[in-house]
Amino acid sequence: MVTLLGVPIIGFLLIIQTAVISRLKLLEGTGDLILLFVIAWALQGRVRSAWQWAIIAGVLVSLVTALPYFIALAGYLTITLMARLLQHQVWQTPILAMFVTTFVGTVVFHLLSISGLALAGTTLPIQESLTLVTLPSALINLILALPVYTVVSDLSNWAYPAEEV
């Protein structure tokens, strides 16, 4: 049931992303609300549907974006794996894990995007891509990380209530 809940939630986030967030630019970088949501969801200890939500996010974004189909799916699954690993390592400071995963996840996702576009025939200059797109995007994502984490934390508490002893 909670897995199915991911479809409308990520669909709604995708609408916000394409209509609003993608227009708010820092140099050429933009925030990625869905990436942040996937990371924050995967970092919640009680959540058992992180992989399913990553797949939903990958499929929905693939339907919309002009990136090659497998890139978004591979990107969100990779980031979920990173978040899950980090959640087990630094479980006592989830906010720190959120920031670390956000920064590294943005870089990884963008590197995957550059690689995917190169495979599709569009070669992007790496240095320019990193300085003008990736780093500004990472900064925006870091700014958005805390509010997104708070909202997702509340959502996870509602979806997976703590078991009373």
Add this chain to the structure above:
Amino acid sequence: MKASNTRFWQTTTLVLVCVGLVFVGFSGYLQPFLGTVLEPVVGVQRWLSVRYLAIYEFITVPRDVASLRTSNEELEREVAGLQTQIIELQQQLREAQVLYALLDFARANPQGGQYTAAEVIGRDPNPFLKYIFIDRGSDHGIRRGMPVITDRGLVGRIDAVTSSAARVQLITDPGSAVNVRMEPDRGIAQIQGSITGEITLEMLSQEIPVQTGDLILSSGLGGNFPPDILIGQVVTVRSKPNELFQSASVQTVVDFNTLQAVLVITNFRPIDISPLVPSPEP
């Protein structure tokens, strides 16, 4: 008997005195006396009246403030409502101006062109890609490959279509390449997008004299875009004698950051020349 006579005379005297005082009063002889007597009375009356009014105002003014506040709140609500209406009307006016401009363009370019106006509803979530989403799809006659323009110039072409929306690849996208020609020298070249949204003129022969301000128009070569659609102007030229081609940066006539509405040329079908391109032999 004697007592009743005395009372009679007392009464008569009193009546006569009263009548006399009335007559004296009417004749004005009592005025100085009355003035002297009434002045302190009037003073007391005035003092009392002023104090009464002060107390009355003290009690009643807060009630007026409350009513004023209520009235003020109502007026503020009304002003807020009117301001909202003004903003909505200004927004509608801006949209109407954009649509009028597109309509003017369609009327001014009647040479067989069929246009469908569409609103820009979003941008690609990936920052490396310069794609927009429009609110017209296959239900409105939109097909893949159709050119997209504004009243100012070329925007891009339809890349993917659903029943009610479409994705447009902008000419500023890094994967976009458009064959162009120069004005006034009619040199043939190609424009290439980039991740910064800037456009560069590539594959321009060294023999063609290029100057700042030269116009760039679509050439129609390759069959992806109709010819003679304005794209921009040359800003700076980069020419090195030891290179095969010269290049230039181009200032587009369309502001891609503030695109609100576009026109899709629905009667243009791109030509697929891929079967004519020779494949490398194994």
